[in-house]
Amino acid sequence: MKKGRFLDFGGQYAPETMMSALNELEDAYERYRADPGFRDELSALLRDYAGRPSRLTFAEKMTRDLGGAKIYLKREDLNHTGSHKINNVLGQVLLAKKMGKTRVIAETGAGQHGVATATVAALMNMECEIFMGEEDTKRQALNVYRMNLLGAKVHAVTSGTGTLKDAVNETMREWVSRIADTHYVLGSVMGPHPFPTIVRDFQKIIGEEIRRQVFRAEGRLPDAVIACVGGGSNAMGAFYDFLNYPTVRLIGCEAAGRGIHTPETAATIATGKLGIFHGMKSYFCQDEYGQIAPVYSISAGLDYPGIGPEHAMLYASGRAEYVPVTDDEAVAAFRYLSRMEGIIPAIESAHAVAYAMRLAPEMRPDQILVVNLSGRGDKDVAAIARYQGVELYE
């Protein structure tokens, strides 16, 4: 009965029609995760196709400028397709292929997960359909075109608020309509069991590499690991390998939008409460009657009213900290990292950079701080220009 639980968080709150597919997925995953052939195939794809291991870059100028902890950047932005999303997608689509599925569907917010799914679907010769909030198709028009180029069909979701949660709703509806030949490539550590576990397992390579790479450079563990959190896949991937090292602070940065005291926020831990939605028990932004709140962030990828159940557990247990970061802070960090290190971060990742800018000066120079740079910012350039009043069209 306590299948897929993180403390009391998680679970399998899914419609009946989805249950057999979830069970089938769980069985297949249990079988293939231990299968040496599958693991070798995935490792080869991660190495030769995605470009892993991703680099760990010492941010020397940033470290000097902030005058505190030594800052390292985990360069998920250098992966093929430009973000950490490819790690999970390669794993899930390979698994789907083994399961005999011929079609994949996925939700996407910023478009990073959609692009990664469309990419791997092309590689593995699968039919692919992506569901993206209509609002996000406008914010991220280039990514829509990219997905089309890769052979995927993109559906603009007009229901609800036309953002990430609505894209998830619509992908779930599509999945129960055509479930036999289709795998839902869920993009974050959320949804009904077994998704939070599967996605975390496919992303935990980030933290494993960070630990090895920091040890190689410094001969010890880092003191803090910082990552942005929407559903929370890059953060979970970066944190997981450190859970048993209590000296390593784990900090998730939520999108505060225009501020946690305004309704225009997506900071789930800061403003949400316990609920049941999208297949899981976790924290959600909602009203007193449990209606899911129309959240807001400049970042389409963090614009989600919930958080993965394992993060909810890490918050409840105190093992990880979660902090809100506003649009303004993220945009400032976006510009800062571009000028300081010559790296344009995804606006999602800029939330983590922003908190590192706050935290590093409070730390000692012999301490080590790692920022997970979950994606690159090419997709955001036009939106940031518009945010700053420059009319730039892609």
Added chain:
Amino acid sequence: MNNIKQAFQNGKAFIAFLTGGDPDLATTEALIPVMETAGADLIEIGIPFSDPIAEGPVIQAASERALAAGCTVDRLFDMVARVRKTVKIPLLFMTYANPIFAYGAERFMKRCRDCGIDGIIVPDVPFEEREEFQSVCRAYGITQIFLVSPTSQKRVAEIARESEGFLYCVSSLGVTGVRTELQDNIAEIIRTAKKVTDTPCAIGFGISTPEQAAHMASYADGVIVGSAIVSLIAEHGRNSADAVRDYVASMKNAIS
């Protein structure tokens, strides 16, 4: 015998769904006795939710209209308490886990009992998660209806064995909504269920015409119709009574 099973004592049961508060609570309050008089054996009242993942466009739109008109769980409880003074057939709430959870499951079930709700259908609480609300449901005499679908396969017998009230048999893949063609593989699922339970089986999802209802009723103890009724309410708004009465009467007639 619980109240819900009484719905199946009058030939094949016609189960009608409408979204509470669409287009406003007064309309819902007026339509419930109209549907009872026209022959509905049980009525499901949808508590609107912001993100109804099991619903097709018709009920999604109705939920949006109801929420925009200010429908809340508290107002629905008050409305049900008023209609209960005259309506005798069983009444169910259909909603999602979060509105119940946010209200507090115990407080929710207590108010259900106090206003005369007989059971709940929660499409995002599958059999595996039944413990979420089961003990409070039992404590307040509220029946939780389980669903089986064409993909339930191995799980049908297990679910059917523990079912109470009636077993909600989802006719086909996908979300709620009118379908022009229905598949027959639900018949096999019902045969499997019938081997292990005497709980009545009712088929829902996609049924809109009297012909479909008659056909589906040949496999089951009742049929459930939602989107077709909600479409009539969307079309006629506050003046839906005649259209809904005629429709419910024709559907009950078709399965009698």
